[in-house]
Amino acid sequence: MIDLHNLTKRYGRFTAVKDLSFHVGKGQVVGFLGPNGAGKTTTLRMLTGYLPPTSGTATIAGHDIFKDSIKARRNIGYMPENVPLYDDMRVREYLRFRAQIKGLRGRDVRNHVGEALEMCGLQHMRRRMIKTLSKGYRQRVGLADALINQPELLILDEPTNGLDPNQIRSIRKLIKRLGEKHTVLVSTHILSEVEMVADHVVIIDSGQIKASDTPVNLIKNMRAAGKVSLEIRGDRDTIQAALERLEHVKKVITEPSDDGWIHFSILCESGTDTRERIAEMASQYGWPIRTLHRHQATLEDVFVELTRRD
Numbered sequence: 001m002i003d004l005h006n007l008t009k010r011y012g013r014f015t016a017v018k019d020l021s022f023h024v025g026k027g028q029v030v031g032f033l034g035p036n037g038a039g040k041t042t043t044l045r046m047l048t049g050y051l052p053p054t055s056g057t058a059t060i061a062g063h064d065i066f067k068d069s070i071k072a073r074r075n076i077g078y079m080p081e082n083v084p085l086y087d088d089m090r091v092r093e094y095l096r097f098r099a100q101i102k103g104l105r106g107r108d109v110r111n112h113v114g115e116a117l118e119m120c121g122l123q124h125m126r127r128r129m130i131k132t133l134s135k136g137y138r139q140r141v142g143l144a145d146a147l148i149n150q151p152e153l154l155i156l157d158e159p160t161n162g163l164d165p166n167q168i169r170s171i172r173k174l175i176k177r178l179g180e181k182h183t184v185l186v187s188t189h190i191l192s193e194v195e196m197v198a199d200h201v202v203i204i205d206s207g208q209i210k211a212s213d214t215p216v217n218l219i220k221n222m223r224a225a226g227k228v229s230l231e232i233r234g235d236r237d238t239i240q241a242a243l244e245r246l247e248h249v250k251k252v253i254t255e256p257s258d259d260g261w262i263h264f265s266i267l268c269e270s271g272t273d274t275r276e277r278i279a280e281m282a283s284q285y286g287w288p289i290r291t292l293h294r295h296q297a298t299l300e301d302v303f304v305e306l307t308r309r310d
Helices: 042-049 069-074 092-100 108-120 135-147 167-178 191-195 215-221 236-245 274-284 300-306
Strands: 002-011 013-022 027-035 055-060 076-079 153-157 183-187 202-207 208-213 226-232 248-253 262-268 289-295
Touching: 002 042, 002 208, 002 289, 013 135, 013 208, 027 042, 027 191, 042 055, 042 092, 042 183, 055 069, 069 289, 092 108, 108 135, 108 167, 108 208, 135 167, 167 183, 167 191, 183 289, 191 300, 202 215, 202 300, 208 215, 208 289, 208 300, 215 300, 226 274, 236 248, 236 262, 236 274
Parallel strands: 027 183, 027 202, 076 153, 153 183
Antiparallel strands: 002 013, 002 055, 202 208, 226 262, 226 289, 248 262
16 A cells, blocks of 8 residues: 655755655554654655655555655545644535545535544534534544545544543544554554554654564564562562572662562563562562562553664
8 A cells, every 4th residue: 555665855964764665555554653853744744745755756555656646645535743624614514625625526525524424423513613623523523534535545643642531542443443444554652552553563763764563573572671570578688689690680670668668670681571580589588579560561662662862
């Protein structure tokens, strides 16, 4: 559905995107991630034909987005980060207007608007003035606009920007439903959302790809240390020294505590689990344990490992 080959965008001497290459298959939900200034929005604007590249190629559904721009854009529904809406129009009126701009006529306008309203949960809001809508419903109108011509590809730039937790959950469910019928490329800072909805993740930084894989594989292959939390009773220095001698333990950090229990954070080599050895050691020395917990890595941990500056 999307093929990028060495896509590059320069502004004078500054390179915003450098030799970006990746593939998005039909029917996939792909998370497109990166810190602020990484080049995400620039890439999305090139994909939608809004910005020309300095070099490289990109195709949408087999159509070159620069040589065959009109056909490529007919396959795209784009929702920008800040959705531009006409506040003095009613929701249905606005969507009818947008459908006509996208080339729909007659019965198709009515049918497509009705389907978009239903899909985005806007049926009961169809007669409301856009200026009276909450942020969450404005985002839904923007998404309905992107869906109105029933494109094969949806490109969503920060679809949950500025939403409260309930609204984010609603948009997440909607993206899952959309992924059943459309290819979805979603750029967001809410990494837990991506982990729940995406089949594939592309992480970029400084305009270059840092990782491209499934969320499960990215987490499994991350190089950062694992972490074990321990609450235990005994002599602090003796316990810390014993923990530091254990195989695969990289660092032992004492956490603040005021309840008589000693709290440790234990950083271990990636892919190892020291809990059994810790429990055996505590039993051998008669140190009571209240909690012994291994923290599971998340997509956020992968993101931080790949993009942190320190």
